[in-house]
Amino acid sequence: MKTIVQFLIFPGFLFTAVVGLIASWIDRKVTARVQWRVGPPWYQPFVDMVKLLGKETIIPKGTSAVTFLTAPLVGLASVTLISMLLWLTLLNPGKGFIGDLIVVLYLSVIPAVSIIIGGFASRNPLASLGASREMKLVLGYELPFVLALLVPVIKAGGSIRLDEIVASQMATGATATSLSGVLALIVAIMCMQAKLTLVPFDLPEAETELMGGAYIEYSGPPLAVYKLTKHMFMFALPIFLVMTFMGGFGPSPISLILGLLKYVALLVIIVLIRNTNPRVRIDQAVRFFWGPMTLFAIVAVALAFLGW
Amino acid sequence: MKALLKSPWVFHLSTGSCNNCDIEILDCLTPRFDIERFGMLLVGSARHADVLLVTGIMTRQSAPAAKRVYEQMAKPCVVVAIGSCSLGQGIFKGSYNAPIPVDEVLPVDAYIPGCPPKPEAMIAGVVKLIQKLQGAK
Ligand code: SF4
Numbered sequence: 001m002k003t004i005v006q007f008l009i010f011p012g013f014l015f016t017a018v019v020g021l022i023a024s025w026i027d028r029k030v031t032a033r034v035q036w037r038v039g040p041p042w043y044q045p046f047v048d049m050v051k052l053l054g055k056e057t058i059i060p061k062g063t064s065a066v067t068f069l070t071a072p073l074v075g076l077a078s079v080t081l082i083s084m085l086l087w088l089t090l091l092n093p094g095k096g097f098i099g100d101l102i103v104v105l106y107l108s109v110i111p112a113v114s115i116i117i118g119g120f121a122s123r124n125p126l127a128s129l130g131a132s133r134e135m136k137l138v139l140g141y142e143l144p145f146v147l148a149l150l151v152p153v154i155k156a157g158g159s160i161r162l163d164e165i166v167a168s169q170m171a172t173g174a175t176a177t178s179l180s181g182v183l184a185l186i187v188a189i190m191c192m193q194a195k196l197t198l199v200p201f202d203l204p205e206a207e208t209e210l211m212g213g214a215y216i217e218y219s220g221p222p223l224a225v226y227k228l229t230k231h232m233f234m235f236a237l238p239i240f241l242v243m244t245f246m247g248g249f250g251p252s253p254i255s256l257i258l259g260l261l262k263y264v265a266l267l268v269i270i271v272l273i274r275n276t277n278p279r280v281r282i283d284q285a286v287r288f289f290w291g292p293m294t295l296f297a298i299v300a301v302a303l304a305f306l307g308w
Numbered sequence: 309m310k311a312l313l314k315s316p317w318v319f320h321l322s323t324g325s326c327n328n329c330d331i332e333i334l335d336c337l338t339p340r341f342d343i344e345r346f347g348m349l350l351v352g353s354a355r356h357a358d359v360l361l362v363t364g365i366m367t368r369q370s371a372p373a374a375k376r377v378y379e380q381m382a383k384p385c386v387v388v389a390i391g392s393c394s395l396g397q398g399i400f401k402g403s404y405n406a407p408i409p410v411d412e413v414l415p416v417d418a419y420i421p422g423c424p425p426k427p428e429a430m431i432a433g434v435v436k437l438i439q440k441l442q443g444a445k
Contacts (some may be wrong), residue, residue: 037339038342038344040345041347047314051315051358055383215356216353217353218356219355219381
């Protein structure tokens, strides 16, 4: 019972959805300001959601309706679970379990998988193209992302428990204060950009060439679920990086506020990267991740082993 | 429906325009006019859209396609015809290639005249449409 409440309300679905939508507003507003525009009012993302929920759901002819409609839900559920795991660990220090870092790592691939399934299920050439790009992107960024996450693990003395990583950072300073930590953080931010499919790695949806890519056939409520997943991910993933690289935060008010400030800082970095870069091609993206990023991550891991 | 008026996502369909109207539509997104203030977004797929902006004379080739695009949109949705061409075939009147005006193919809700209409005119037209829909509610 308690778990269900935690999953659905706090710190699971409802909480993450509200904060995620606010984060997406920050994204749109900062984007607008960068482009010298005024931007939407703060309630815009909520209105968008309500509107999408009220619209017709179209299921394309010849698709498997079950796959088509459940694909978005899979992504939503996994993002909710990530956020719940992270917040429970943050709010009750010492209550993690061995390997929750790895659980979060696996869960964070599932939204991408749900986009792939949905894209291929919608029986549209552009959606298939988007889905196949997403697949290549996943292959690209997973390796450097895992390598980068090895650095905080090594710093915490080989622990793969999130609460121990946070605790060891509280004791000895954040991972990102060391050389290896900074390198790994840069790699992780790049991978996060790709995980959130934001420009310059928004190849799967590429509005101008693929017209929405994997989402092209979705309308109404399923589209709302996809959008919500993306916004919630935009909240959960930076929190994950704050925990592993930037010292995390605890349940006391001051450290909560500090933690949120760190989160907003990461969010603004993401938005600025997104606004100052053009979209890359898929081969460039994969080369970027397998080349310089993996190299960076390996160097960071080596430095971490040497104690820098 | 009320939420729709606050966040109309726009899909842009050219049925054989001279491309000038289309450029003026894009002008609405620029810092000077910034229709995102009203929650309007230009989306890439007809499935996501609430408003269909039609420009250009309905050519023989594009009429069936336009009809299909309209059918692909998730209802409820509205159609706005932009430019003299789509209103009354403009300078192409009597052309062998344009047998029917736009509003005989699609149920047009608002007409915005001009060749091309100014972005101000488009925004004014859309605001009028929103007021009309609010009154109808
Ligand atoms: S109304 Fe004028 S500007 Fe617009 S498409 Fe027609 S000819 Fe071009």
